[in-house]
Amino acid sequence: MDNRMREAFDQVHASQELKARTRTQVLQAMEAQRKPARAVWKPVCALAACLLVVVLGLGGYHLYFTPTSVISIDINPSLEVDVNRLGRVIALHGYNEDGEEFAASLDxxxxxxxxxxxxxLNSDTIVDCLNEGGFLSVSVVELSGNQGEEITTYVSNCTSGHHNVSCSTISSEEAHEAHHVGLSYGKYEIYAQIAAYDLDFTPEEANKMTMRELRELLASLQAEHPDITPPPVDETGSGCGNGNGHKHGNGNHE
Known part of the structure; x- marks a missing residue:
């Protein structure tokens, strides 16, 4: 049990009846999220009872299911991972057909x-895409709290050393606009660059393209219109620099 859980336990002051009732409610919600085909719970779920009591100390079980940060993973598939204030994954969202299939395959x-x-990042889906020359964009948006920097740092360390990977942070304003037009956070970031050159380029078109295709389109538009200066795309990836053993491709793709 990590330090955050211990600290939260120390703050719990609730009746046994309230704890039991809340435990039942959250277990039911967690069970409803589990995919029928993957009914076997992982060892992490053995912590569920402890976690449910911690939730009480944070003001109610509903806070557990409120995202405070989102990790957008885009290559093709496009996937978003909702993270709560305890650093736990509470939802997965696919933003295209491949993303929906990928989300359904994860546990x-x-x-x-x-x-x-x-x-x-170590899944066959991501590794195969990278080895085939795909470009991976990982974007973090902080909805509330102050965990965004921590998550961005962790993701940057995981993906460091790979030239076909970028990491960035998305503002809450960009995040709102991304979902308004039906794009994942990561794809919206580069879509906005392209739209500055091509006013007819639509979010629907962007959603059908891989991150590499989007970057290649942006590069061609930049070459054709050197006089236009769109908002910058994070090329270096917030510290993606030296590899640390993850199998994210060979880093030779540009």
Whole structure:
């Protein structure tokens, strides 16, 4: 049990009846999120009872299911991972057909975000895309609290050393606009760059393209219109620099 859980336990002052009732409610909500085909709970779920009591100390079980940060993972598929104030994954969202299939194949609900990120980035889906020359964009948006920097740092360390990977932070304003037009956070970031050159380019078109295709389109538009200066795209990736053993491709793709 990590330090945050211990600290939260120390703050719990609730009747046994309230704890039992809340435990039942959250277990039912967690069970409803589990995919029928993957009914076997991972060891992390053994912490569920402890976590439910911690939730009481934070003001109610509903806070557990409120996202405070989102990790957007885009290559093709496009996937978003909702993270709560305890650093736990509470939802997955696919933003295209491949993303929906990818989300359905994962079993990371209620893991801490570090475990989930490791599992996602080391999945065959992501590794195969990178080895085939795909470009991976990981964007973090902080909805509330102050965990965004921590998550961005962790993701940057995980993906460091790979030239076909970028990491960035998305503002809450950009995040709102991204979902307004139906794009994941990561794809919206580069869509906005392209739209500065091509006013007819639509979010629907962007959503059908891979991150590499989007970057290549942006590069061609930049070459054709050197006089236009759109908002910058994070090329270096917030510290993505030296590899640390993750199997994210060979880093030779540009």
């Amino acid at each position: 990371v609900l209620h893991q801490n975000y570090q475990q989930a990120v490791d599992e996602i």
